[in-house]
Amino acid sequence: MTEHLNELEIEKYIEKGRNALSSTKALHLEGCEKCRKLIEEQLQVHSLLKKLQPQKVAKNLFQQMQNKLSIMPQKVKKDWTFVIALILLLFIGVSILVTKQTPESAIKQKQNIELPDLLQENIQKVNWEEILKQTYSWFNMYLLKFLLENKNLVLIFFSLFVIMFYHLVDKRYAKYLFK
């Protein structure tokens, strides 16, 4: 009589049926009650295990997990804050432009306009490179003056810019930040 079926051969039978066995083993099985009993018991447990169902986890697991991640639960809210920040940014930008057009600043502007006339007189003497350098330094001076005079507005403007930037960065690079 040939050897009994080993564990792997019985497993093959459970998984793929009798045809998976070699002809020698199939023949052995026909004449061996011990092997048939082993297979029958395995098949019984097998069919019992097929009835298994997964166990259920607490329903609020995702919410608990969000607390662990410390991230905003809804993207929709993020998008709204982005839109609000954008509108406020535009509003403040326009406001700054409008408030700069007061009569007083208009007079200042008129005085400033005389500068090109002065340059016109000396246009033969001064080279263009020098003019550009001058213009650039005036621009820097006025920018600095503007920043100093409108600290609060600049601060708000900067904060809104940071909010917008955060949302852009968060959307595109969140996966890297949270690594």
Place this chain on the structure above:
Amino acid sequence: MNEQNLIIRLKNGDLSALEALMKLHQNYVFTVALRMVKKKEPAEEITQDVFIKVYKKINSYKERSKFTTWLFTIVYRTCLNYLDKKQIVYSESSLKSCLNESKVDRSLSGLQQKKSYSPRDEYFGQIENISSLEFDLQEILWKAIDQLSYQQGVIITLYYIQQFSVSEISEIMQTPSNTIKTQLHRGRNNLKEVLLKKYTLEELI
């Protein structure tokens, strides 16, 4: 929602996709974790940790293998790390001592008779759609599986609950296929021994 779409959305950082993926897989993840750590609270924590890892590492998932194979590889490794940290060692030999203890009989105490306390409250919560007889069968089976070594418990769970093939389980557990087959075979044998202490298999089937 298609799982593939959810994965693409998650790769773009969409948290609602993670929530949907969790709904699909969390019970299965929890069930496998429970086989390994044997307690509900750490199994729930591990389930959370697994999905946090999924969120963080989703870009490293390439579509070469099934998402669930990738997912349960994370589950298995997270559980192993937990057991390492807690220095919990389960061995094959623990089965024999378990089989001789009266707690097996207590844990498998009757199909019909029900009592004031049941671990099913801990394990199953409220399940409305399963008849009480079927419910008892689930409880009996899970408690019997928990008498096995965690390796056999996990292999049986992955094979029958998640319906992984032997080669997929081999990939998840980084163990040769023949070892998985042998453990599956011995797991069924051990389970039979545990169950036969109280019932006949025909009675349960």
